[in-house]
Amino acid sequence: MKHIKTTLAISGLALFLAACSGETTVENGSESTEGTQKSTGTEEVELEEFTGTIEHVHGIGYTDAGGVTFASHSGLKVYTEDKWMESPHHKNDYMGFNATEEGMYVSGHPGESSDLPNPIGLQKGKVGESDLNPLGFVGESDFHLLGVGYENEAIYLLNSRPDDNLETGFHRSFDGGETFEVMAAEGLPEKLFQLAVHPTDEQTVAAAAESGVFLSADAGETFERISEEGQASGLTFTENRLYFGLLQNEASFRSYDLESETTSDIPLPDFGQDAVLYSAVHPDKEEITIFTMNGSSYITEKEGESWERILNSGTVK
Secondary structure, X not given: OEEOOXXXXXXXXXXXXXXXXXXXXXXXXOOEOOOOOOOOOOOEOOOEEOOOEOOOOOOEEEOOOOOEEEEEOOEEEEEEOOEEEEOOOOOOEEEEEEEOOOOEEEEEEOOOOOOOOOOOOEEEEOOOEOOEEEEEOOOOOOOOOEEEOOOOOOEEEEEOOOOOOOOOEEXXXXXXXXXXXXXXXXXXXXXEEEEEEOOOOOOOEEEEEOOEEEEEOOOOOXXXXXXXXXXXXXXXXXXOEEEEEXXXXXXXXXXXXXXXXXXXXXXXXXXXXXXXXXXXXXXXXXXXXXXXXXXXXXXXXOOOOOOEEEEEOXXXX
C-alpha cells in the first residue's frame, strides 16, 4: 500500500470519478436496440507510431491489437512490444470502453473527423479494422457505465437518460446487444464508477462504487459488498479473480479470489499521491497494467514485485 494525503487524494479521485461517470442509479428500462451509422469499411489497418500525450482515458484493456489499448478522448492508443502506437481510425472521444477477446465495445462521442452521430450509442469493433458496427442507441445514448465479458461478451450497462429504445435504469444483454432486459441491481449504492463482467460466467458482474466493490452472482439482480469501505475503481476479472483499486487512507490494489472469497494485496509502484483508476490483466500471461488518477501507467509481470512505468502523467515513454 502507498500512503497518500487522504483529503487531497480522496477528494481529487472523487471529483475525477464523478466527472467520468456522471451517473447515479435510476429506475426501470426496456428492450431492444436499433441504430445506423455510415460504415467506413472492414479493411484491416496498420497501427501508426505515436508520440506525445494521452489525455482523458476512460478504460484500458488487451484487445485484438496485441498490446494494451487505452481509450482516450482522441482515440485509441496501444502499448505493444515496448512501443506506443495508435489507430488511424476510431478517433472518437470514448466514455465507455471494454476490451474483448476479439476487439472492443465502446460508447462516447464522435471525433472531429468522424461522420458518426453524437452520441455514438453502443458500438462494437476491432482496433485493427477501420469500421465500427452499431449495436443501437446511435444519436441517443452515451454509456459511461458499461461492462462487457471478455470472452462471453455479456453486456451490462446503465442508461441514465430515456430514449426511444431504452428506458432509464440498469440493463443486460446476453445476445450481443440484440435485446436488453432490466436488472434489479438491488444492493447497489447510487454513486458508481465502473462495471466489470466475468470473462466466461455471464451471471457474474461487479461494480465499483464510492463505498467499495459490489459483486453479483445472479446477473445483476442482487449485489453484496465484498471489500472494505472506500472509493473503488480499477475493476477487472480473470477466470478466478477480481482485481480492484481501493482508496481509503491509503491507495491499494487488491485481488479477490472468487472461490475462497479471500482478498490479497498487490504492491503498488512508488507513485506518490496517486491511485489506481483502471486495470487490465493479460489473458495469456502474468502481466497486469494499471492506469492511475494522475494519468500515469505501469506494467508488472511479477504481481507487483516490480513495475515498469510506460506513461508519465500522460506523456508516453
